[in-house]
Amino acid sequence: xxxxxxxxxxxxxxxxxxxxxxxxxxxxxxxxxxxxxxxxxxxxxxxxxxxxxxxxxxxxxxxxxxxxxxxxxxxxxxxxxxxxxxxxxxxxxxxxxxxxxxxxxxxxxxxxx
Amino acid sequence: xxxxxxxxxxxxxxxxxxxxxxxxxxxxxxxxxxxxxxxxxxxxxxxxxxxxxxxxxxxxxxxxxxxxxxxxxxxxxxxxxxxxxxxxxxxxxxxxxxxxxxxxxxxxxxxxxxx
Numbered sequence: 001x002x003x004x005x006x007x008x009x010x011x012x013x014x015x016x017x018x019x020x021x022x023x024x025x026x027x028x029x030x031x032x033x034x035x036x037x038x039x040x041x042x043x044x045x046x047x048x049x050x051x052x053x054x055x056x057x058x059x060x061x062x063x064x065x066x067x068x069x070x071x072x073x074x075x076x077x078x079x080x081x082x083x084x085x086x087x088x089x090x091x092x093x094x095x096x097x098x099x100x101x102x103x104x105x106x107x108x109x110x111x112x113x
Numbered sequence: 114x115x116x117x118x119x120x121x122x123x124x125x126x127x128x129x130x131x132x133x134x135x136x137x138x139x140x141x142x143x144x145x146x147x148x149x150x151x152x153x154x155x156x157x158x159x160x161x162x163x164x165x166x167x168x169x170x171x172x173x174x175x176x177x178x179x180x181x182x183x184x185x186x187x188x189x190x191x192x193x194x195x196x197x198x199x200x201x202x203x204x205x206x207x208x209x210x211x212x213x214x215x216x217x218x219x220x221x222x223x224x225x226x227x228x
Binding site: 032041049099102 | 144146154155156157158161168169202204211214216217218219220221222224
């Protein structure tokens with residue numbers, strides 16, 4: 001099983017629609033979770049952290065299910081500018097304090113006018 | 114907003130040569146990282162650095178690679194005797210800490226092309 005698994009897409013969604021992405025992770029001891037977005041040939045940019053109780057930032061909602069080792073991202077009222085690759089990122093910190101970020105392959109989203 | 118800066122933006126090098134990729138992390142950050150992304154593939158962790166020493170490295174980060182913080186601002190990745198398969202985007206990142214949800218902030222990358 002991959003450490004962090006995402007549906008690569010592509011998702012082609014009309015402007016204004018709602019779209020959801022899922023991500024699963026294999027290490028049950030993972031501590032922190034993030035969604036980053038990456039535009040073509042650009043650096044990953046933090047979209048939002050994912051909190052245990054779920055959290056919302058404007059049109060974006062993130063959910064975490066530790067029991068199922070599952071993370072989701074919901075985008076409402078999608079905009080053309082939302083077109084990007086969305087990266088699920090999982091952080092594990094060892095007992096010695098060493099940190100490792102593991103990235104999923106990303107889900108590619110294209111918003112269609 | 115403070116940002117991580119990387120130079121050069123694009124480096125073209127002959128196979129077998131050494132390259133040094135440079136990064137200036139955000140000034141109050143204490144943790145520094147290098148990642149690479151081969152075209153069309155996922156972002157891969159290379160190494161983390163804290164308190165002037167490597168704290169974690171991946172299996173990719175072999176003896177060909179080294180990192181250094183030569184002064185109070187720069188953080189460098191050196192690749193010795195480059196190979197064709199080293200061609201990739203290399204991202205530097207920094208964070209304030211590893212607790213809670215402290216995120217890592219990424220520079221805009223150096224595209225390394227090995228000929």
